[in-house]
Amino acid sequence: MDTTPYKRLAERLDALPNGFPPTEDGAELRLLAKLFTPEEAALAAQLRLTKETPEQIAARIGGDPHDLRKRLKSMARRGLIAMGRTEGGLGFGLMPFVVGIYEMQVHTMDAELAKLFEEYYTQAFGQALTVRPQFHRVIPVNESIRMDMEVRPFESAAEIINAARAWGVIDCICRKQKALLGEGCDHPLDVCMIMSQKPGAFDGNPNIRALSREEALATLRRAAEAGLVHSVSNNQKGIDYICNCCTCSCGILRGMAELGIANVIARSAFVNQVDEMLCSGCEECLSRCQFEALSMGDEGVVQVNETRCVGCGVCVPACSTGALTLVRRPEEEVPLPPETPREWGMARAAARGLGFEDVL
Numbered sequence: 001m002d003t004t005p006y007k008r009l010a011e012r013l014d015a016l017p018n019g020f021p022p023t024e025d026g027a028e029l030r031l032l033a034k035l036f037t038p039e040e041a042a043l044a045a046q047l048r049l050t051k052e053t054p055e056q057i058a059a060r061i062g063g064d065p066h067d068l069r070k071r072l073k074s075m076a077r078r079g080l081i082a083m084g085r086t087e088g089g090l091g092f093g094l095m096p097f098v099v100g101i102y103e104m105q106v107h108t109m110d111a112e113l114a115k116l117f118e119e120y121y122t123q124a125f126g127q128a129l130t131v132r133p134q135f136h137r138v139i140p141v142n143e144s145i146r147m148d149m150e151v152r153p154f155e156s157a158a159e160i161i162n163a164a165r166a167w168g169v170i171d172c173i174c175r176k177q178k179a180l181l182g183e184g185c186d187h188p189l190d191v192c193m194i195m196s197q198k199p200g201a202f203d204g205n206p207n208i209r210a211l212s213r214e215e216a217l218a219t220l221r222r223a224a225e226a227g228l229v230h231s232v233s234n235n236q237k238g239i240d241y242i243c244n245c246c247t248c249s250c251g252i253l254r255g256m257a258e259l260g261i262a263n264v265i266a267r268s269a270f271v272n273q274v275d276e277m278l279c280s281g282c283e284e285c286l287s288r289c290q291f292e293a294l295s296m297g298d299e300g301v302v303q304v305n306e307t308r309c310v311g312c313g314v315c316v317p318a319c320s321t322g323a324l325t326l327v328r329r330p331e332e333e334v335p336l337p338p339e340t341p342r343e344w345g346m347a348r349a350a351a352r353g354l355g356f357e358d359v360l
Contacts, residue, residue: 079104
C-alpha cells in the first residue's frame with residue numbers, strides 16, 4: 001500500500017485544531033486507508049475547513065470542476081468531508097477526524113473499523129484529549145439543579161433542544177464500536193441527538209431518525225434515566241448535537257477511565273451538594289456516579305469530591321430522600337466556554353502552537 005496520500009491527509013488532519021496525533025506503527029494510516037481511497041485521501045488533504053465550490057477548488061488545485069463535483073459529492077455522502085451551501089453554491093470542506101469523520105461512520109461501522117479505531121485510540125488519541133479547551137462540555141440533567149439557581153441557555157440540555165427547529169437521533173458510534181469488539185455495555189444505543197435550525201432538516205434522511213421536539217425531550221429523559229452524562233461541543237453558540245455518554249464506551253470519557261487523563265471533559269458550572277440532614281446513607285447514588293466523585297463518609301453520609309465532580313447531576317434522581325442537588329460553583333472556578341466554534345478552534349490552535357488561519 002502506498003501510504004503517501006494517507007500520510008499527507010493524516011498530517012493535514014493533525015494540523016487542524018482538533019488534532020490527529022500520529023502513531024509509531026502507522027495505525028492512523030491504516031485507519032484512513034479503511035475509509036478513503038488513495039485518490040480521495042489526496043483530494044481531502046487539499047481541502048480547507050471553509051467550504052469551497054468545486055470551481056473554487058479546481059482553480060486552486062487544478063482539475064475539472066464537473067469531475068471534482070462528482071468525487072466530492074460521493075465523499076460527502078460517505079461522511080468523509082463536509083458539504084453545505086455557500087454564497088457560490090454547493091460547497092465542500094475538510095472535517096476533523098474527531099469530532100467529524102469518525103462520528104459520521106456510525107452506519108458503516110464494522111468489526112474491522114472498530115479494531116482499527118481501537119488500535120489508534122489506545123496508542124495516540126489520548127494526546128488530543130489532553131489539549132484545552134476540551135472537545136466536550138458537560139451539561140447537567142435539568143431536574144438536578146436547585147430551583148432557585150440561574151441556568152444560562154448554553155448550560156441547559158432542555159434549552160438547547162427548545163432553541164432548535166429540527167431534531168434527530170442516531171445510534172452512539174462509541175457504544176457500537178465497543179460492542180463490535182465484544183466489550184459492549186448495557187446503556188441504550190439510540191440516544192445520540194442532532195439538532196438543526198432548519199425545519200424538517202432530517203425528514204427523509206435514511207441515516208437519521210427525525211424527532212419532534214417532544215420526542216427529543218423524551219429521548220433526553222430516557223438517557224438521563226439510564227445514567228448517561230449529557231455532553232455537547234465546548235462552546236456557547238452553534239451547539240447542534242447532544243451526546244449521552246458513559247465511561248465504559250465513550251471515546252471522550254474513556255480518556256479518564258482508561259487513559260488516566262484528568263479533566264478530559266469540561267465540567268459544568270455546577271457541583272453536587274449533600275444535605276446531611278436528608279441523607280439516609282442508602283448508597284444508591286454511589287453506583288450512578290461515573291467519575292468516582294461520591295463516597296460514603298464515616299458518619300454514614302455521602303461525601304462529594306468537588307475536584308472529581310463534573311456537575312452532570314446523574315446521581316441526583318437516584319436519591320429518594322432528595323439529599324442531593326446541584327448548586328453553582330463560584331464563577332472563578334468555571335471559566336466561560338468559547339462563544340462560538342470558531343473561537344474554540346482559535347483557542348485550541350493557539351494551545352497547540354498552530355496557525356488557525358492557515359487551515360481555513
